[in-house]
Amino acid sequence: MLLRISINNKIKKIALPLLALLLLSACNPPKTQISKHQLLVFGTLVDINVWHHDNHNPQPAIDEISQTFNAMHHQWHAWKPGRLTNINQALRAGKSIRLTAEEAQFITTVILLARQSNHFFNPAIGELIHLWGFHADDYPLLTPPPEMAQIRSLTTQQLNVDQLQLNGLTLSSNNPHIWLDFGGVAKGYAVDLAVKILQKHQFNNAIINAGGDLRSIGSKGQTPWRVAIQSPADWSMLAEIVINGDESVFTSGNYRRYKEFDGQRYSHIINPNSGMPVADIVSATVIAKNGTLADAAATAMIVAGDQWPKIAAQMKLNQVLIINEQLQCFTTSAMLSRLENLHINCQVIAL
Numbered sequence: 072m073l074l075r076i077s078i079n080n081k082i083k084k085i086a087l088p089l090l091a092l093l094l095l096s097a098c099n100p101p102k103t104q105i106s107k108h109q110l111l112v113f114g115t116l117v118d119i120n121v122w123h124h125d126n127h128n129p130q131p132a133i134d135e136i137s138q139t140f141n142a143m144h145h146q147w148h149a150w151k152p153g154r155l156t157n158i159n160q161a162l163r164a165g166k167s168i169r170l171t172a173e174e175a176q177f178i179t180t181v182i183l184l185a186r187q188s189n190h191f192f193n194p195a196i197g198e199l200i201h202l203w204g205f206h207a208d209d210y211p212l213l214t215p216p217p218e219m220a221q222i223r224s225l226t227t228q229q230l231n232v233d234q235l236q237l238n239g240l241t242l243s244s245n246n247p248h249i250w251l252d253f254g255g256v257a258k259g260y261a262v263d264l265a266v267k268i269l270q271k272h273q274f275n276n277a278i279i280n281a282g283g284d285l286r287s288i289g290s291k292g293q294t295p296w297r298v299a300i301q302s303p304a305d306w307s308m309l310a311e312i313v314i315n316g317d318e319s320v321f322t323s324g325n326y327r328r329y330k331e332f333d334g335q336r337y338s339h340i341i342n343p344n345s346g347m348p349v350a351d352i353v354s355a356t357v358i359a360k361n362g363t364l365a366d367a368a369a370t371a372m373i374v375a376g377d378q379w380p381k382i383a384a385q386m387k388l389n390q391v392l393i394i395n396e397q398l399q400c401f402t403t404s405a406m407l408s409r410l411e412n413l414h415i416n417c418q419v420i421a422l
Contacts, residue, residue: 103292108133112140112261113148113254114208115282119265122276122291132272136265143261146174149197149252150206158242159197159250162235167243175240180363181256182232187386188371190231191378193343197250199225203348204330205339206252212330216337222346230343259321259366262286266317266362278314284369286319286362302414303354303394310392310410312358322356323369325349342374350396351376357383358390358406384422392417 106129108119119136121129146154154174161168170178185192200206202217202225225248234246253260258281265279266286276289278296287296296314301307303326312320325338325348338348355372359365368386372393375382383391383403390406400417402410407419 105291110137110140112144112281113257115258117261117265117282118280120278120280120291121269121274122289123274127273129269129272129274132269132274135268135272139264139268140261143257143264147253147257147260149250149254150201155251155253162242162244162249162251163247165243165245165247167241170240170242172240175237175242177260178235178237178242181253181367182235182237184256184364184367184371184386185232188367188375188382189378189385190233190343191374191382192255192367192371193231193374194251194253194255195232195234195249196225196230196341196343197252198248199230199341199343199346200252200254200339201250203337203339203341205328205341210328210339213332214330215332216330216335226344226346255323255370256363256367258282258284259319259362259364262319262362284319284321284362284366286317286365287314288317290316300356300392300410304398307414308412309394309415310413312409313411317360319359319362319365320356321359321362321365321369322354323366323373324354325373326353340370340373349374349376352379352393352395353398354392354394355379356392356406357388358409359388380420380422389422393420 102125103122104125106121110117119133123129148155158168181194185194202221204212204214228246228248230248234244234249236243262279262281266288269277278287279285283301285298290296297311298314298320299311300309302309303324325340328339330337340349342349352373355369357365357369357372359368368388371382372379372391379393389403390409391403392406393401400415401420402417403422404419407417
């Protein structure tokens with residue numbers, strides 16, 4: 072009997088503190104909060120806001136995203152030493168090169184998007200971009216434009232993804248002027264990778280903003296994520312969009328990076344057909360299901376000019392906003408229904 076009482080007393084001594092701890096935990100459930108992080112990829116600051124419980128630390132996910140971005144910067148840089156430089160050197164020398172499974176999947180996606188856009192999104196015109204001097208980090212450029220004869224010599228070379236042969240993991244080309252440049256899709260691909268990493272770490276409410284181009288997942292508690300579209304005229308707010316769960320909003324514009332010479336301004340976005348910088352459209356905003364598609368599509372819209380409704384339909388997009396060089400606004404009805412606090416009159420265009 073004395074032994075039983077001794078054991079029971081020991082149990083009480085252990086059980087009572089445990090019970091108090093459980094009661095304290097029940098009274099203080101985990102709180103939700105937003106944590107803000109900032110990284111650098113391809114010369115662009117990337118803001119990552121994560122809505123999470125305070126007992127679930129997002130820092131390991133952010134560290135993995137940072138490592139992925141750094142690796143991607145070295146892997147896909149269009150003109151500095153790295154993996155893409157090695158790929159381009161092989162292609163331009165008429166040699167085949169073996170890709171990783173990830174590289175092959177990415178290039179397969181890029182080829183599909185380029186063809187859907189009638190090659191207005193064209194990642195094979197790196198030599199033309201280089202000729203204009205736009206493989207540079209600092210803007211604006213003050214050097215003269217290339218000679219028209221040089222431009223024409225390249226535009227006759229059929230510089231597009233149809234000049235690539237991808238058989239399994241082996242990539243090759245018979246065109247020595249092919250120079251892959253993924254600048255028109257890199258940020259979109261980066262934010263998609265970031266979302267996958269966050270979801271792998273069980274974070275399902277976040278927004279990733281790469282210099283105004285973004286993808287969101289979930290919401291901020293009971294409040295949806297809200298973003299602004301900038302005006303190409305003065306960078307003020309043109310309109311706001313409430314994000315519906317998992318969406319990407321990307322804008323391509325010809326007003327930030329450019330060459331200026333003798334009073335003439337040349338956009339860094341090149342029309343692959345004419346070899347000249349685009350001018351008719353100064354800004355194109357697209358809402359799509361992922362960043363890779365939205366990034367490529369926004370580039371395609373701005374290059375396509377008055378053909379943008381046809382290209383949007385081919386790329387299965389119905390939410391597009393266009394600002395032309397006269398600062399006139401054109402939009403689809405689906406996009407117009409999403410815009411709040413719109414500060415410009417927009418004409419609705421049917422696709």
